Amino acid sequence: xxxxxxxxxxxxxxxxxxxxxxxxxxxxxxxxxxxxxxxxxxxxxxxxxxxxxxxxxxxxxxxxxxxxxxxxxxxxxxxxxxxxxxxxxxxxxxxxxxxxxxxxxxxxxxxxxxxxxxxxxxxxxxxxxxxxxxxxxxxxxxxxxxxxxxxxxxxxxxxxxxxxxxxxxxxxxxxxxxxxxxxxxxxxxxxxxxxxxxxxxxxxxxxxxxxxxxxxxxxxxxxxxxxxxxxxxxxxxxxxxxxxxxxxxxxxxxxxxxxxxxxxxxxxxxxxxxxxxxxxxxxxxxxxxxxxxxxxxxxxxx
Amino acid sequence: xxxxxxxxxxxxxxxxxxxxxxxxxxxxxxxxxxxxxxxxxxxxxxxxxxxxxxxxxxxxxxxxxxxxxxxxxxxxxxxxxxxxxxxxxxxxxxxxxxxxxxxxxxxxxxxxxxxxxxxxxxxxxxxxxxxxxxxxxxxxxxxxxxxxxxxxxxxxxxxxxxxxxxxxxxxxxxxxxxxxxxxxxxxxxxxxxxxxxxxxxxxxxxxxxxxxxxxxxxxxxxxxxxxxxxxxxxxxxxxxxxxxxxxxxxxxxxxxxxxxxxxxxxxxxxxxxxxxxxxxxxxxxxxxxxxxxxx
Numbered sequence: 001x002x003x004x005x006x007x008x009x010x011x012x013x014x015x016x017x018x019x020x021x022x023x024x025x026x027x028x029x030x031x032x033x034x035x036x037x038x039x040x041x042x043x044x045x046x047x048x049x050x051x052x053x054x055x056x057x058x059x060x061x062x063x064x065x066x067x068x069x070x071x072x073x074x075x076x077x078x079x080x081x082x083x084x085x086x087x088x089x090x091x092x093x094x095x096x097x098x099x100x101x102x103x104x105x106x107x108x109x110x111x112x113x114x115x116x117x118x119x120x121x122x123x124x125x126x127x128x129x130x131x132x133x134x135x136x137x138x139x140x141x142x143x144x145x146x147x148x149x150x151x152x153x154x155x156x157x158x159x160x161x162x163x164x165x166x167x168x169x170x171x172x173x174x175x176x177x178x179x180x181x182x183x184x185x186x187x188x189x190x191x192x193x194x195x196x197x198x199x200x201x202x203x204x205x206x207x208x209x210x211x212x213x214x215x216x217x218x219x220x221x222x223x224x225x226x227x228x229x230x231x232x233x234x235x236x237x238x239x240x241x242x243x244x245x246x247x248x249x250x251x252x253x254x255x256x257x258x259x260x261x262x263x264x265x266x267x268x269x270x271x272x273x274x275x276x277x278x279x280x281x282x283x284x285x286x287x288x289x290x291x292x293x294x295x296x297x298x299x300x301x302x
Numbered sequence: 303x304x305x306x307x308x309x310x311x312x313x314x315x316x317x318x319x320x321x322x323x324x325x326x327x328x329x330x331x332x333x334x335x336x337x338x339x340x341x342x343x344x345x346x347x348x349x350x351x352x353x354x355x356x357x358x359x360x361x362x363x364x365x366x367x368x369x370x371x372x373x374x375x376x377x378x379x380x381x382x383x384x385x386x387x388x389x390x391x392x393x394x395x396x397x398x399x400x401x402x403x404x405x406x407x408x409x410x411x412x413x414x415x416x417x418x419x420x421x422x423x424x425x426x427x428x429x430x431x432x433x434x435x436x437x438x439x440x441x442x443x444x445x446x447x448x449x450x451x452x453x454x455x456x457x458x459x460x461x462x463x464x465x466x467x468x469x470x471x472x473x474x475x476x477x478x479x480x481x482x483x484x485x486x487x488x489x490x491x492x493x494x495x496x497x498x499x500x501x502x503x504x505x506x507x508x509x510x511x512x513x514x515x516x517x518x519x520x521x522x523x524x525x526x527x528x529x530x531x532x533x534x535x536x537x538x539x540x541x542x543x544x545x546x547x548x549x550x551x552x553x554x555x556x557x558x559x560x561x562x563x564x565x566x567x568x569x570x571x572x573x574x575x576x577x578x579x580x581x582x583x584x585x586x587x588x589x590x591x592x593x594x595x596x597x
Contacts, residue, residue: 017421024415024499031409032435035447037431037435042449100337109327117341126546128571131550131553146362239531264445271445293437
């Protein structure tokens with residue numbers, strides 16, 4: 001008898017325990033399903049159609065959009081350019097912030113002020129960064145060209161030259177992101193147990209010796225993290241190129257996302273091929289992300 | 303550190319620690335200072351350019367102190383006679399960034415609460431979907447999102463800017479982790495006193511989380527303020543342009559070498575975050591360490 005009384009009460013409680021959490025989750029879940037999950041599947045569908053803005057009926061064309069990419073020279077150019085940008089930026093992005101963080105961490109004067117000076121460019125939008133550097137690198141009246149001329153160097157017209165346009169974009173990018181990675185390195189440096197460094201000092205290790213044998217090995221997971229974050233971001237480079245070169249000269253800086261933009265959102269708005277390219281990019285980024293996931297797991301184990 | 307080394311009870315002034323550090327590492331401090339100055343020059347050059355009269359902008363050798371000092375470049379970009387209206391773009395950017403920030407905080411906190419504090423069927427599926435979506439870069443979705451927004455008839459509207467950003471997987475993940483780090487004893491006590499889940503959320507969890515909410519607010523504000531690709535694609539009406547979009551098109555509105563107005567625009571768009579940065583330096587730096595999760 002007692003059992004039959006308590007049963008409905010418990011199921012009423014259970015009912016509440018299921019509904020209440022979903023009331024809190026509701027707004028997010030609806031938005032998440034509509035603007036994250038659905039577009040992912042919808043995008044995959046678009047990539048196998050001949051979708052075009054304003055076209056009344058779209059037909060499924062199978063993998064035609066993907067196979068067409070293989071024979072599209074501009075797509076290949078954009079892949080090569082994106083890879084070049086990513087690689088050219090990797091060494092400075094890995095090295096410069098690390099160097100700054102190590103020196104800052106050794107206790108130099110005006111630490112906060114210096115840290116802010118390096119970090120500030122990271123708060124700017126890519127548009128602002130691009131505009132500032134386009135002006136600095138102006139081939140006729142820009143200050144960089146002027147001062148280089150003064151010391152006897154006569155550089156090519158930077159953004160107007162197929163050889164220097166990409167390095168110039170890399171330079172602007174490195175300038176803006178260095179502070180961000182520096183802060184990540186600083187956090188990692190502060191997590192290094194002081195006892196380890198003291199033990200190394202007791203064993204007679206000098207400054208650089210203890211850096212190479214204690215600090216550097218402990219920083220390796222963070223360096224890997226920085227490289228992966230950098231690669232994921234660099235594979236999607238767009239805004240700074242849009243502002244500085246629009247992909248030129250002669251497609252020398254045409255990136256993958258810039259090409260997606262040109263195909264999908266300019267001219268005849270060919271959304272099918274643009275979606276196919278997005279998926280190719282997604283697969284590339286996903287592979288990098290998987291490595292990141294493994295790194296995180298290994299870090300957790302360590 | 304300086305207190306440890308000094309005589310007990312005698313606290314050296316902060317300045318003397320600085321001087322001692324320079325004394326101890328003169329080369330390193332000097333080198334880093336020089337590099338920091340170099341790093342500041344591009345921003346400074348933008349500011350200096352924006353305060354010059356047009357002829358002096360093109361003077362060689364470069365003039366580093368604007369003489370005569372003028373605000374005419376700012377007056378030019380805020381007047382409506384050109385094809386871009388920076389004043390209107392400023393308003394649009396403020397609306398986009400502020401509304402997104404407030405709503406992202408609210409929606410993320412509501413969703414993070416049950417994920418951190420309740421047991422219910424489907425919780426793990428929801429949580430891992432959110433974590434999984436952190437690995438999906440935003441750029442992948444622009445084509446289908448564009449078609450969705452187009453179908454909804456939202457082109458060139460505030461809702462097209464704001465609404466797709468509100469499903470912030472990063473926000474939910476970030477706040478869930480923070481909520482988990484808070485001790486649950488207080489909640490148990492409140493529950494015994496008859497508080498329901500809403501009381502606990504609004505009177506206990508939220509007040510305890512102001513630091514985390516502040517960090518998320520700053521990050522969200524920065525992302526939407528500087529957002530470029532999405533606004534560029536869905537805004538095709540001049541009057542709806544946000545600052546980054548309007549700035550990127552200033553080059554076409556004037557000529558590519560109209561550096562005066564362009565740099566004035568660059569300074570205007572940099573100011574709000576500079577202000578936030580000066581006021582909440584530490585929170586930004588703390589937040590940035592975690593933001594690697596958002597790609």
